[in-house]
Amino acid sequence: MTTQTDPQTKLSAYAHPERLVSTDWLAEQLGDQSRSEGDLVVLESNEDVLLYDTGHIPGALKLDWHLDLNDQLSRDYVDGEQFARVMGERGIRRDTTVVIYGDKSNWWATYALWVMTLFGHEDVRILDGGRAKWVAEGREMTTEIRDVTPTDYPVIERDDRTIRAFQQDVVEHLGKPMVDVRSPGEFSGELLSMPDYPQEGAMRGGHIPGAKSVPWGRAANEDGTFKTREELEALYQQEQGLAPTDDVVAYCRIGERSSHTWFVLTHLLGFERVRNYDGSWTEWGNSVGVPVER
Amino acid sequence: MAGQFTASTRTDDLPEAMAELAGEFHELGQQERLQLLLELAGDLPDLPERYAGRLDEMEQVDECQSPVFLAVEVASDEARTVSIFLSAPPEAPTTRGFAGILHESLDGLGADEVLGVPDEAPFRFGLAEAVSPLRMRGMVGMLGRIKRQVRARTTIDERQ
Numbered sequence: 200m201t202t203q204t205d206p207q208t209k210l211s212a213y214a215h216p217e218r219l220v221s222t223d224w225l226a227e228q229l230g231d232q233s234r235s236e237g238d239l240v241v242l243e244s245n246e247d248v249l250l251y252d253t254g255h256i257p258g259a260l261k262l263d264w265h266l267d268l269n270d271q272l273s274r275d276y277v278d279g280e281q282f283a284r285v286m287g288e289r290g291i292r293r294d295t296t297v298v299i300y301g302d303k304s305n306w307w308a309t310y311a312l313w314v315m316t317l318f319g320h321e322d323v324r325i326l327d328g329g330r331a332k333w334v335a336e337g338r339e340m341t342t343e344i345r346d347v348t349p350t351d352y353p354v355i356e357r358d359d360r361t362i363r364a365f366q367q368d369v370v371e372h373l374g375k376p377m378v379d380v381r382s383p384g385e386f387s388g389e390l391l392s393m394p395d396y397p398q399e400g401a402m403r404g405g406h407i408p409g410a411k412s413v414p415w416g417r418a419a420n421e422d423g424t425f426k427t428r429e430e431l432e433a434l435y436q437q438e439q440g441l442a443p444t445d446d447v448v449a450y451c452r453i454g455e456r457s458s459h460t461w462f463v464l465t466h467l468l469g470f471e472r473v474r475n476y477d478g479s480w481t482e483w484g485n486s487v488g489v490p491v492e493r
Numbered sequence: 494m495a496g497q498f499t500a501s502t503r504t505d506d507l508p509e510a511m512a513e514l515a516g517e518f519h520e521l522g523q524q525e526r527l528q529l530l531l532e533l534a535g536d537l538p539d540l541p542e543r544y545a546g547r548l549d550e551m552e553q554v555d556e557c558q559s560p561v562f563l564a565v566e567v568a569s570d571e572a573r574t575v576s577i578f579l580s581a582p583p584e585a586p587t588t589r590g591f592a593g594i595l596h597e598s599l600d601g602l603g604a605d606e607v608l609g610v611p612d613e614a615p616f617r618f619g620l621a622e623a624v625s626p627l628r629m630r631g632m633v634g635m636l637g638r639i640k641r642q643v644r645a646r647t648t649i650d651e652r653q
Binding site: 247248249250252253263265266302 | 527528530531534559583584585586587588590624625627628
């Protein structure tokens, strides 16, 4: 556990250390008066849409995974124009450093980072430990929502080919490395009797044939921070036999927990080709004619 | 995305306190609705001593992703007055807010009035647009379980 006491040392061991920041680093940046508004924007992205309103990191703005990042009509992400509006309203420029944090061990923060990456926003980082760690350390929180000078964020076409997998891509991927990050019960197919979840249930339980079961939480410590590079290599590379050059697809139920694993494999371990299958089990388990394994 | 339910502004088939609260929400814009929901989250009373620390004796509302616990008591008076006890963590304010709406609307009503609340009542507060329809299922689940418990308890009473 000594690695955790020195976050800087811990971060520099990752493949892309620039993708993660410590609470110390963020507190220091926020105190820097010479910084201008659009250089650094902090976003909070939670499962609970009201949590931000109960108090947030000073200066942070809310980014809701569902209302801001999902299209409200079809099951898809916002398009380039909607994304430009969401970014512009928050005073984000194309060259802004964006730091995202959230609840639930940063599920929705990594989900937001993944969506921003679909639009090629270059400098997006995650606050290691998320909201829970900042709060646990007794750092400043506020309910005050700061004024924003809107920006004219460019309209960028979403890239769905590089880090996103659609169902057909997964069908073609069968036989290649795949990671199912859901709980063991969901993987085995036992946990599917969800009579009260009409919108998220699936007709079939189980997993995509050949997928390895690596629940997302194995990559996180109890305080929500990511495990060290050494621990992550032991998990994904030694135990699961994945290699950084592998073509990997990760999935869960709706693509949020697998964003966490996508972030770990891509940015912390430096895997070159990882795609998140956001349709995940709510699509696969309801589809006609696709193979299921139990 | 609202599943089998359609958002509605109808309130004439709701109990009085619920209709009033629904009316209050409808008078507000989206952002103010969230603020009212947050206030209701704050107003949710703590559990009385007989339930505090005994969550395992309460019913867990699985439709909520955060741990929500529910207990229902039905008095033996003529109206069979219903008391509702709900517990939701502060880090889940939306869920707490839903619990607050149901507590404020239904606690103290007679069993028949609670059982007469339409199952789609959670969609009458104009919240689906403010919090996304996807998140409404927690409140639908809570209401369903409250009614189920009231039904179970009144059925037993009738047998006695």
